[in-house]
Amino acid sequence: MQVMTNVTNTLLAGPYAYCENSALQHPYSDIYYRLRLLGSSSNDRRGELLRNLSKEAGLAKTDQVKLELLTSLPWFEPTLVEEIFYLSLRERFAYGMLDADTLKTIRQYSPIVYMGAGNGYNAWLLEQLGADILSLDAFPVEEGSNWFFNTRYGFPSGDGKSWTKVQKGDSTSLRGIQNRTLFLCWPPKNSMAAKCLSAYSGNTLVLVGTKKSCANTAFFRELERNWEPLYSIKTGVWKSLHTEWLEVYERRQFAAS
Incomplete structure (x- = not known):
């Protein structure tokens, strides 16, 4: 049987694309896709949106402080921000975010x-x-x-x-x-x-x-x-x-x- 490799996941297009059935509850996915959208936000709004999302995600105070420091920098490094969220969310939800x-x-x-x-x-x-x-x-x-x-x-x-x-x-x-x-x-x-x-x-x-x-x-x-x-x-x-x-x-x- 043919093995499929290196195929792009077609359901990563939007924050709610994970849900073919709108009744599905998936808070991890909600947070994940909203975090991804922050990369396209304007600089003046990104800090506020990130601050609100970190609170909704239940991140520890120490992690919220780290995020504040990162957003105060003159450049935005999404990988560092994602790592802070990932390390926290994997303990609250799961190590694999199933889309x-x-x-x-x-x-x-x-x-x-x-x-x-x-x-x-x-x-x-x-x-x-x-x-x-x-x-x-x-x-x-x-x-x-x-x-x-x-x-x-x-x-x-x-x-x-x-x-x-x-x-x-x-x-x-x-x-x-x-x-x-x-x-x-x-x-x-x-x-x-x-x-x-x-x-x-x-x-x-x-x-x-x-x-x-x-x-x-x-x-x-x-x-x-x-x-x-x-x-x-x-x-x-x-x-x-x-x-x-x-x-x-x-x-x-x-x-x-």
């Missing part, structure tokens, strides 16, 4: 088992689109042991709340699961993704993340050896900070049968 094309693609592979679901934000989006999704995480945020979401001064915080139900589970929970697509979104750069792939009994994988900062070498070697790429595309999200991919794989033995 319309990405959500539609993932939804097509329902039913899904989402390992490493974090605070459940992306699962919540997919549920709104009608996906049947089982969300699992080794450290649900309510337990106060998750190092990736709702942290305080870089440490796990007990005040986290999931956007939807996230059950406790790790790679061993995937054993015996055959009829659900495995979804991994920005798996950490450790053995987690490789263990999930080894334990998973099904035949389809949907992966969102970067090549440099997600999963480990063993994971990508396993993909190369035993999985057939069906679909591969750059999402274009936060593209000034990293190159994110949406990819779909099928187990090679299954694909050949």
Whole structure:
């Protein structure tokens, strides 16, 4: 099957282009696209708009001060501004901001088992689109042991709340699961993704993340050896900070049968 690469995402044209269904709630996308539009704002209005958006986004006071300093400079550096927003928003929402094309693609592979679901934000989006999704995480945020979401001064915080139900589970929970697509979104750069792939009994994988900062070498070697790429595309999200991919794989033995 042909692999698609380097395709421009056509639904990045406007602040609300993510939503083919106006009933979809997606606050992360709202903030993201409004931030992108600030680059085309006049200099005299940009500071005020950025100030208001940072408050609406719930950025910490220290981050708001950083933004004030950046906007006071005689030149505007959007990458520095985007990085401040990204580092904050990924803890509040998700490490991957799933746009319309990405959500539609993932939804097509329902039913899904989402390992490493974090605070459940992306699962919540997919549920709104009608996906049947089982969300699992080794450290649900309510337990106060998750190092990736709702942290305080870089440490796990007990005040986290999931956007939807996230059950406790790790790679061993995937054993015996055959009829659900495995979804991994920005798996950490450790053995987690490789263990999930080894334990998973099904035949389809949907992966969102970067090549440099997600999963480990063993994971990508396993993909190369035993999985057939069906679909591969750059999402274009936060593209000034990293190159994110949406990819779909099928187990090679299954694909050949």
